[in-house]
Amino acid sequence: MNRPDDELRAWAYLARVAEPPCTAVAALVTELGATAAADAIRDRLVPNGFEEALTATEARAGADCAAQDLEAAARVGARLVLPDDEEWPGWQLLALARAGTGPREGEPLALWVRGPHRLDEVAAQSVAVVGARAASSYGESVAARLSGELSDRGWSVTSGGAFGIDGAAHRAVLLAGGRTTAVLACGIDRTYPTAHARLLTEVAERGLLVSEYPPGTTAAKHRFITRNRLVAALSEAIVVVEAGKRSGAANTAAWARRLGRPVGAFPGPVTSATSVGCHRLIADELAQLVFNTDTVVSMVRPDGGGDPGRGSERDTDTLSEEQHRVHDAIPGRGLVTVDEIAYAAGLGVPAVRSALASMEIAGLVCGDGGGWRLALR
Amino acid sequence: MNRPDDELRAWAYLARVAEPPCTAVAALVTELGATAAADAIRDRLVPNGFEEALTATEARAGADCAAQDLEAAARVGARLVLPDDEEWPGWQLLALARAGTGPREGEPLALWVRGPHRLDEVAAQSVAVVGARAASSYGESVAARLSGELSDRGWSVTSGGAFGIDGAAHRAVLLAGGRTTAVLACGIDRTYPTAHARLLTEVAERGLLVSEYPPGTTAAKHRFITRNRLVAALSEAIVVVEAGKRSGAANTAAWARRLGRPVGAFPGPVTSATSVGCHRLIADELAQLVFNTDTVVSMVRPDGGGDPGRGSERDTDTLSEEQHRVHDAIPGRGLVTVDEIAYAAGLGVPAVRSALASMEIAGLVCGDGGGWRLALR
Incomplete structure (x- = not known):
C-alpha cells in the first residue's frame, strides 16, 4: 500500500511505544487514527477515557525510534504490515480480537x-x-x-x-x-x-x-x-x-x-x-x-475439504446406488453391525454384505468383529 | 452349592449340547429348569415356541458326555459354576443379557x-x-x-x-x-x-x-x-x-x-x-x-473411588474454606483463568492466587500459561 511516510512512522512509533500487544494503545488508534494517536501519546494528551494509553506508554513515549526501526527493518528486507494493508490477516486475527480481553492479549497493532x-x-x-x-x-x-x-x-x-x-x-x-x-x-x-x-x-x-x-x-x-x-x-x-x-x-x-x-x-x-x-x-x-x-x-478440514488447492476428492463418486445407500447408512463415528446398516439403508443383509466387501477393498469402510465404520479419508 | 448329581449333569449336558452361547437353549432352561430342559432336548420334545432349541441342538443332542465332562473337569480341579451358585458373576453378566441379542451373544449358560x-x-x-x-x-x-x-x-x-x-x-x-x-x-x-x-x-x-x-x-x-x-x-x-x-x-x-x-x-x-x-x-x-x-x-473409578479395598482418599479434606471454594470453582475439564476462578468462587484475585499456589504444591491443581485445571488424582 502506498502510504505517506509520516503515517508509516506513526505506526512504527505506536508499535514500540508500549510492550505489545497493548489494548489501551489499540483503543486510542481506533479512536483517533494512527497519526493523531501517536501525536497524542507523544504530547501526553489523550481524550477522556483513554488515560490508560498514557500509563502504558509512560516509559517509552519520549524515545521515538520509528525512523530507525523502519530503517533496521528495511536493512533486512522486512516490512511493517498494517491493518489496512491487503496482506493483513484480518480474518485470522479476528478470533484474537474476540478472545483477548486481558492487557497482553488481543490483536497485534501491526506486524513486522x-x-x-x-x-x-x-x-x-x-x-x-x-x-x-x-x-x-x-x-x-x-x-x-x-x-x-x-x-x-x-x-x-x-x-x-x-x-x-x-x-x-x-x-x-x-x-x-x-x-x-x-x-x-x-x-x-x-x-x-x-x-x-x-x-x-x-x-x-x-x-x-x-x-x-x-x-x-x-x-x-x-x-x-x-x-x-x-x-x-x-x-x-x-x-x-x-x-x-x-x-x-x-x-x-x-x-x-x-x-x-x-x-x-x-x-x-x-x-x-x-x-x-x-x-x-x-x-x-x-x-x-x-x-x-x-x-x-x-x-x-473435518468436512473433507482436503488439501489447499486440491479441492474435495469424492472417493464415493464411483459407488453404485446400493453402495451409496450403504455408505450413507454408516455414521461418522462408532461401529455399526450389518443388521443396523441393512435397516438404515433399507436393503437386505446379503446386499449389504456384498456392498461392504467391495467398499472395504476400495478403502472406504473398515470392518472388524465388532462392526463396520467409515474409513478415515 | 450342594446340588443333586443329576441336576449338575443336566447343566453339563446343556452346556455342550449347543455351541455356546445359545439363546434358544437358555430360553428353554428359563422356561423349564435345567433338568426338564435337558430331558426335552434329549427327547426332541419342547413346548410350543421353543423349537429353535431343537434346531440348535440337532447335531449334539444324542451324544451325552455330561458325566465325562464333569470327570474331565474334576481331573484338572475345575468346577461348573451355575447361575444360582454364589460365585456366579450375575451382576457383571447382566450387561451381556441386556446387550446380547444375536444367537451367539448374551449370557453364558454356565461357566467352567x-x-x-x-x-x-x-x-x-x-x-x-x-x-x-x-x-x-x-x-x-x-x-x-x-x-x-x-x-x-x-x-x-x-x-x-x-x-x-x-x-x-x-x-x-x-x-x-x-x-x-x-x-x-x-x-x-x-x-x-x-x-x-x-x-x-x-x-x-x-x-x-x-x-x-x-x-x-x-x-x-x-x-x-x-x-x-x-x-x-x-x-x-x-x-x-x-x-x-x-x-x-x-x-x-x-x-x-x-x-x-x-x-x-x-x-x-x-x-x-x-x-x-x-x-x-x-x-x-x-x-x-x-x-x-x-x-x-x-x-x-471416575468418581475417585480409588483402588479396591483402599476406599476413597479425599485429598481435599485438609483444604481451608477458601481453598475449597477455589477447588470447587475449577471445572473437571479444561483450563480456567484466575479471573474466572475468582468470579466463580466469589473471592478476590489475590486470595485465589494464594490458594492456587498452595494447592499446586499439594498436587491438587496444575497451572500453565493458559490457565488452571484440577490435577488428575
Whole structure:
C-alpha cells in the first residue's frame, strides 16, 4: 500500500511505544487514527477515557525510534504490515480480537514481516507444528515427516523457530521446497536462538518471519507466551508433536482452543518424558489424537475439504446406488453391525454384505468383529 | 452349592449340547429348569415356541458326555459354576443379557472355572489388559508394568491367555503375587496356546481359568470372538495395550463399549504398526487415552473411588474454606483463568492466587500459561 511516510512512522512509533500487544494503545488508534494517536501519546494528551494509553506508554513515549526501526527493518528486507494493508490477516486475527480481553492479549497493532509471500494467504493455508525444544529423535522425525508431507500437499507450516520440534518442522518444509512461517518472540532483524541464524535467514528468504516486536527487541520469557497466541492465530489448526510436563506447546494449544482452532497432538511411547504433555492434552480432551498427515488434514478440514488447492476428492463418486445407500447408512463415528446398516439403508443383509466387501477393498469402510465404520479419508 | 448329581449333569449336558452361547437353549432352561430342559432336548420334545432349541441342538443332542465332562473337569480341579451358585458373576453378566441379542451373544449358560478364588469377587475388582499377540517389547513392558501395578493396588487382571500382551499381563501379576484370570476360547482342561501350558497352569493354581466351552473343546477362530465378550463382561474396564490394524483387542473393546464398560488404550510411537489400532481407537473416540496406572484407575473409578479395598482418599479434606471454594470453582475439564476462578468462587484475585499456589504444591491443581485445571488424582 502506498502510504505517506509520516503515517508509516506513526505506526512504527505506536508499535514500540508500549510492550505489545497493548489494548489501551489499540483503543486510542481506533479512536483517533494512527497519526493523531501517536501525536497524542507523544504530547501526553489523550481524550477522556483513554488515560490508560498514557500509563502504558509512560516509559517509552519520549524515545521515538520509528525512523530507525523502519530503517533496521528495511536493512533486512522486512516490512511493517498494517491493518489496512491487503496482506493483513484480518480474518485470522479476528478470533484474537474476540478472545483477548486481558492487557497482553488481543490483536497485534501491526506486524513486522520478512519474506516473499503474502501473510494473509500463507495464514489461510497454514498448520502450526509446535513442540518441545528438548525433543527426542522420535519427535523430530515425526515433526519432519508431518511438515514435509503437509508441505507437499500444499499447506504452509507455522512454528516458533525454536530448537527441537520447531526447527525440525521448518527444516523439513524448506527441504520440501514449501512455505514455512516462523513467528518470533524477538525483533524481525534478530535471529533467536543464535544457532538458528542460518535456518531463520533461509525461512526469511523462502518463507516468512513474523513478529509484533520492533527491530532489535530481544527474546524474553513473557514474549514467548505472547508470541504463542500469534502462532495459534496465524494457523488454521495446531499440532503438538512432543511436549513435556510443562511445555510452551501446551500454552499454544490453550490459545488455539480459545481461538476455536482445532488442536491435535501426536502420541509417543508412554515411557518418554517428551510425550507426557501430548498424552495429557489428549487424555484431558484438550487435543485430538493425530497419528499421521491424513489425520491432521481431517482435523483441519473435518468436512473433507482436503488439501489447499486440491479441492474435495469424492472417493464415493464411483459407488453404485446400493453402495451409496450403504455408505450413507454408516455414521461418522462408532461401529455399526450389518443388521443396523441393512435397516438404515433399507436393503437386505446379503446386499449389504456384498456392498461392504467391495467398499472395504476400495478403502472406504473398515470392518472388524465388532462392526463396520467409515474409513478415515 | 450342594446340588443333586443329576441336576449338575443336566447343566453339563446343556452346556455342550449347543455351541455356546445359545439363546434358544437358555430360553428353554428359563422356561423349564435345567433338568426338564435337558430331558426335552434329549427327547426332541419342547413346548410350543421353543423349537429353535431343537434346531440348535440337532447335531449334539444324542451324544451325552455330561458325566465325562464333569470327570474331565474334576481331573484338572475345575468346577461348573451355575447361575444360582454364589460365585456366579450375575451382576457383571447382566450387561451381556441386556446387550446380547444375536444367537451367539448374551449370557453364558454356565461357566467352567478352575482356580482358588470366587469368580464373582474377582470379576468385581478386575481390569482387563488385552492386546496384540505380535506385541513389541515396548508393548509387553507397558502391559507388564501396568498389570503388576494394578495387582499391587488390589486389582485383579483379566486377559485371554494369548501370546504377546495377554501373556505379559498374566505373568506380571503372577510375579507380583496377585490374582489374574484367563478367559479361554477352549475347554478348561486344555492349554492354548500350547507354549503357554505352564503359564496357564500357574494361572489356574493362583488365579482363575474361565471358559464357557466344555472340557476338550479346541480353540477356534469364532470362539475367540465369542470369548472376547466374556473378557469384557468379567472386568470393570478394559485396557488395550497394543493393537495392530486388525485386532482382536479392538473386538474386545467394541464389546466393552457395548456393555457400558470404560475402554482405555495406551498410545505408542506412531511409527509402530502395533500401536495403529490403539491410536485409531483413541482418535475415533472409541477408547480413552491412558498412559499409566493412575490414568487407568481414574478411568475405572471416575468418581475417585480409588483402588479396591483402599476406599476413597479425599485429598481435599485438609483444604481451608477458601481453598475449597477455589477447588470447587475449577471445572473437571479444561483450563480456567484466575479471573474466572475468582468470579466463580466469589473471592478476590489475590486470595485465589494464594490458594492456587498452595494447592499446586499439594498436587491438587496444575497451572500453565493458559490457565488452571484440577490435577488428575
